[in-house]
Amino acid sequence: MTNCLVVDDSKVIRKVARHILESLNIKVAEACDGRDALTQCQNAEHDVVLLDWNMPVMSGMEFLQQLSALKATRPKVIFCTTENGLAHIKAALEAGADEYVMKPFDRDTLESKLQLVGVI
């Protein structure tokens, strides 16, 4: 079963993402910021991280940079953010993100992106 860590400071977004992911038969864990996510990644294995950009305590970008330094084989990372400009997308890919979801998203979009990174 695929494991996904949903990292977003919005409880509503986490709930929506969980609902969609579970309907795709994916096991979901949640984190409310980058630091919380980093701790969870140190303690458990995830196949994919669905990652918000702007969060308190630690941003999605900082999380990705620290995760890449921390783990040689890290989970796939899909940014999922309202930062929809070209500059942000390029920066995310340069930092090692595997895919990018522009909010708002729906089930088809998430399913498509998860297929593209090869976790379903």
Next chain:
Amino acid sequence: MPELRLTPSMRILAGLLEIRTGQTLSENRFWRIETLLRPIVRSNRLRGLDDLVAAIQADPAGPLARAVVDALLNNETSFFRDEYLFRMVSHDLIPALMEEVRASGREKHLRLWCAGCSTGQEAYSLAMLFRDHQARWPGWKMQIVATDISNEAVERAREGLFSQIDVQRGLPIGSLLRWFQPEGDQWRIDGALREMIDFRVGNLFEDGGPLGRFDMIFCRNVLLYFSPGRKRELFHVLSRHCGEGGYLLLGAGETVIGHSNDFVASRRFRGAYERARPVSLGAGVRAAGQAGRGGRP
């Protein structure tokens, strides 16, 4: 869920769709008629489907009838739909076709037809695929003819402007960066891809002039809307347009088997079909006419 009341107007509208496009709308999908036509009913200040039918009967060839047919067509499509198929086309099918072209001494040129192109995502996916791999295929050209019966869909395909939702279905983020530019809250496809594709409006079953022959025909998620007789007829049309050594690609879950003897499953390429026997390109092709679509890649 309350039982749907099937009205004479629904039957007339489903009949209009079938006459104009060949597509069959089964009774268990009649609920779509009311939903899909509600915006037209409202914008024309009509009271309901009965009024709409009356207005169409007053001008059967007019813009209202065309708009109704357009609205009833299924526009569902996405970039790189069924990714495995595009991988097979890129890794196996195109190189094999190129080998055959080389062996025959023909010009380094492949012709593809997207029969039932909807709003263009499949045709643009093929154009992207070709351009992304062009370094492997120096000197080769690809021409894509993409046809659909819906004026509105073809206009949107030609425009090459896609919503944020469209570009997030099937399209890798790297391809978005390479081939699209943001325009307001939408995304404009690169003109170089647009130039590779000849988008045309046309009906698969009506005379619209010869399209010629193709090395690959993509007619995907089209067949499911047609009756067995129409499917047979469609395969016959497609076989006339399939070049020597060419291939037909269908949607997932679609097959030639049991519907037609014009094509046989390819032994080399899973999911592809080859023309069963040579057919001369003559008056038959011209009579078969310009192609359109029934469903969506």
